[in-house]
Amino acid sequence: MDTITRRRFLTASGVVAAGALAAGGTAYGLRDILDFRSEEPLGRTLVLVTLYGGNDGLNTVIPYADPAYAANRPSMAYDEGEVLRLDDEFGLNPGLAGLHRLYGQDRLAIVHGVGYPKPDRSHFRSMDIWQTAQPERPGTTGWLGRWLDTAGGDPRLAVSFEPVLPPLLAGATSAGATVPGGALTLPKGVTPDVLTGFGTPAAGDSPARARAAACFADLIKVRDLVDGAIPDDDGDAEAPATATGGQAPPLERQLALVARCIEAGSATRVYSVSLGGFDFHADEKGAQESILGTLDKPLAAFVERMADRDVVVAVYSEFGRRVRANASEGTDHGTASTVLLAGAGIPGGRYGEPPSLTDLDDGDLRHTTDFRDVYATLLADVLGADPERVLGGWTGRLRFS
Known part of the structure; x- marks a missing residue:
């Protein structure tokens, strides 16, 4: 042998x-993160969950009461009896039972219509825009990398459990740490x-x-x-x-490692985790429901596990999907979508104006909430940073009311 x-x-x-x-x-090694300590009060921790592939927001937070929804998606639409009802207008995808429970406890915030001006339908370009927070011309630094520059630059302050450091953790003078937490398959x-x-x-x-x-x-x-x-x-x-x-779900592994680091008292302020596979151009309904279940179970469990800690979770994707289904019972690349927020200090409910399903921009949703409003709120309220310094003078904020 x-x-x-x-x-x-x-x-x-x-x-x-x-x-x-x-x-x-x-x-960095995992021990480097577990042993990372600070003599100063830690403040709140941000856990950013990236959904790669362009998650279909309309079949995630479902406007089941809007006739235009079923009219545009006759074979893909969920009816009132199938959704996990939020109210008389919207419901969650059946795959999101854990998040539905959190919503019922006023512990999940849904932000409607999140996007940016002049949207791009390329996965790579749009993700660059979301991660750099620079819609006009994506730069070479991520929005959390620029925060890291202002926070002292120690890479362990911002940690990714993905195989490669995402651009959002790259700053001008510093960068976050990557501690790949994927499966280890023995030959x-x-x-x-x-x-x-x-x-x-x-x-x-x-x-x-x-x-x-x-x-x-x-x-x-x-x-x-x-x-x-x-x-x-x-x-x-x-x-x-x-x-x-x-083959345990990748997100489950990543969130388990994040939880262990937080419970060990690590001074890390930002964790980045991800789940891919949301690009459904055909046979979307069942496939998306399945992968949303893969998101839901570990995410809801993580929020419950962190219930007594100052941890905030934000979930986003690079874009939503087009309003009208295609001929293959899927959806093509679109624009605005939903962002999910949960954790310490986040009031539950629906926020932002739901985009119209009839007043469209070339078949796409018009964004009603700029993603920089979301980032500015996370920077100010979770990381205690100056959003204008990080976001090029941006002054917008989410309004939880």
Whole structure:
């Protein structure tokens, strides 16, 4: 049998965490985040959830009472009996039972019609705009990266549990830290004991080899933390998969790591996590409901777990979808959508003007809330920052009334 080496393991498993950590830069080990402390009061923590692919806001927060909704989506529309009712006009997608429960407890805020002027329907361009908060011309710094510049620049203040640091955490003089928290699938013939051995430096190792060993130790910590952070679900036949194998939902793993860091007292102020797969150009209704369930369960559990802590969660996507369904029972790239907010100090309810389904801009919703209003509110009320300094003089705010 071939000898399993650290290098061969990385190649076979596709693990990026150890490679990123060994490269240095803004990559940190999990222990670096868990041990990060501050002598000053921490303030509130922001957890930003990015939904990649362009989530269909109209089938997420559903205007079931508007005749134009069913008229534009005859095979995709949910009727009053299918939605999780919020009131006499709107309901949540059936896949969002946990968030519906939070809404009923006045713990979930829904912001309607969030977008920006002259919207772009490209996934990449629009996400650049959302992450830089610069609609006219996306720059090279993210809005939270610019906040990090003003907050002292320590990368551990803003942490991503995604494989690659998202642009939103890149500042002009600093950048956040990335601690990839994805699944660790062991190649054939590699047991957890072998992995543990990889994490033990050998006598006479060069500095590079010693650092490689430390990276494997970080992977072991991620595995062990996820094992303990994701609780068993008594309602399921199988326990959730962990970092040693299986396919537990990526968002569930990421939020479990965020929760552990917060509960450990880390001084990190911002966490970035994500869930992809929202680009449904065909057969959307059932597929979106399924992936919204994948969002709902860990997100609602995380909000409940953080109920006694100063944590705010914000959920957004790069754009919504067009009002009219296409011929494949899906939707194409659109513009304005909904943003979800939950956590400490966030009053539940619906906010912002719901966009008209008849007064459209070339078939798309006209945005009624500028996303910079959302960002400014998070900067001021959660991070205690000056929004105008970070957002190029922007003075707008959300109005929770």
